[in-house]
Amino acid sequence: MKKKLLTLILILIFATISTVLYITYKSRQNEVNVKVFNVKKSNITSTISAKGTVKEESGINISFKSSLKVLKVNVSEGDNVKKGDIIAILDTKPIKLQLEQLRLNYDIEKKNLELTNNQFKKNTLLLDTQIIDAKNNFEQKSLSFESLEKDLYKSKDLYSIGAISENELNDIQKSYDMAKIEMENSKKKYDSIILENKENEKNNQSQIDIQFQKVTLAKLKIDELLESVNGIDIDSGKVISPIDGCVASIGIKEGEYTNVEDSAFNIISLNNLIVLAKISEIDANSVKEGNKVIISGDSAAGNEYEGIVQSIAPCAIKETIDNTERTVINAQILITSKNTVLKPGYNVDLQITTKTINNVLSIITNAVREDENGNKYVYLVDNGKIRKIFIQIEAESGMYYGIKEVEDSLRENSKIIYYSSDDLREGLSANVIEEK
Incomplete structure (x- = not known):
């Protein structure tokens, strides 16, 4: 009798364990290992990238309406000059x-x-x-x-x-x-x-x-x-540079006479440089006058300079690069940083700020997915379950999106999935293996 009772108890224990193991197994089949991060609020700045070429905004042509003999030229093309420097001497007798x-x-x-x-x-x-x-x-x-x-x-x-x-x-x-x-x-x-x-x-x-x-x-x-003879000291014959800048061209030679129809010197001001930027038609509508710009590139020697969008061309143009035609909008960027290493003719990289939103929900871009209709969404963990939430992106900055808060669903400290061991779908259980 005791043997039968013991056997019955063992059978019940085995059945219970088997049931628990089966339920656990089935539950594990509907559970996904995920990595999540907690949504925080931050300031998001959207930017677009573009290329540009440094140009001079203002310069000056020095020319003479009288034909005078050139006694000496003190500068060469490419030389930097200061306002007041003697750049040439002419015979003014x-x-x-x-x-x-x-x-x-x-x-x-x-x-x-x-x-x-x-x-x-x-x-x-x-x-x-x-x-x-x-x-x-x-x-x-x-x-x-x-x-x-x-x-x-x-x-x-x-x-x-x-x-x-x-x-x-x-x-x-x-x-x-x-x-x-x-x-x-x-x-x-x-x-x-x-x-x-x-x-x-x-x-x-x-x-x-x-x-x-x-x-x-x-x-x-x-x-x-x-x-x-404007620009010449008549008593000494000295030609004085009227601005700080770079000598872009020289149209006179020692021993010869100045030509009344040609420019003797072209001096470019380095204090008022601009960048002529080419913006793709995809990004053009987001760029506005007054947008801030970061200027960098190999020619900037590792430096970053500031600028602002000064003007945008009213019409688009087509250009061909490496046999590929594209449509671009020309924009003029005023370099606001002083004492830069940039010179006219340098090619630069541009990061143009198009929008800045303060105190917005910030999520990493690789957590965002897109359905067949182009609607963007994320998966989040809510009480151990996976939920699918459609989102509205308000700004983009590098690895982060600024998104609009979704009432009762997506808010600060929501747990957004950015990695999963298996395919995700709404309703699955989530096993959080890492949280940021």
Whole structure:
């Protein structure tokens, strides 16, 4: 009896163990080993890559409108120069002689203008005196005439009553007629002097205008001569660099004469360099004016420089590289870093910032998958089970995506699967073997 009971107990124990082992085996068949990382919030900056060539934004051409003999050239193409450096010496003796003659002529014309003005003032003063005298004389004659006119009226009344004789009346009439003639003559003389003064003023002003034009023309000739040798110290013949920069080209030679139609020097400013970038049509819509740029490459000698997108071309162009045609958009990048090793003509690599999002959920890119419709999703572990969550990417930076939070599903500290031992599907059990 005891043997049978013991056997029964052993059978029950074996059955229980077998059941547990079977359940465990079946459970293990639906369990996947995974590695996960905890989602954190961070700042994500999206960038695109592009190539570009360094160019000068501004430079200066030094040329001369006068043909002068070149005595010495102190620089070579490719040399760096500072503002104020002597880059050449020219023979300016002919210019100095010509300038002296022009300045002498200018002084003469200015003196003539001064004399003309003084003569005008004298003539005006003389005529003003004559006008005053004529006016006073006219006023005096007018008073005499008015007095005699009153006497004549009284005399006529006296004559009508027999108080005076006809001869006396005639004498008064003659005096009146004479006074009237004298008054009218003085008025004519006064008017004539006024008219003469106006004509004189007009003529004198015309002479002044003519002489002023001569002075202006003489000064203009001096200015034109100085402009023709702009950038040259006339006394020494020194040609001075007006800016800091690099000598890009030289168009003169020692012993020869400068050509009025050609540039003598082209100096490129190294303080205002730009990069002409070529952006693929795929990335072009994400690039905006004002975007920050990191400039690097072999020509930067291991350095990274900063810049900003200054302008974007309104139209795309096609270019062929290694027999492959592609469509690109030209953009101009202003290099904002100072004292760079970059020079015009260097090729550089560009990282253009297109978007920066602060405090966004950040996940590694190799955790993101894509279905046949192009929808992106991730797998996460939730209470030991695998869940499939579709995501919306807001920014991309290297190995990380910035994604939008999914309410009740994907948030900070969610466990995202970035490695699994087997294929994943929703509902499987997850055995986390590593957590970051």
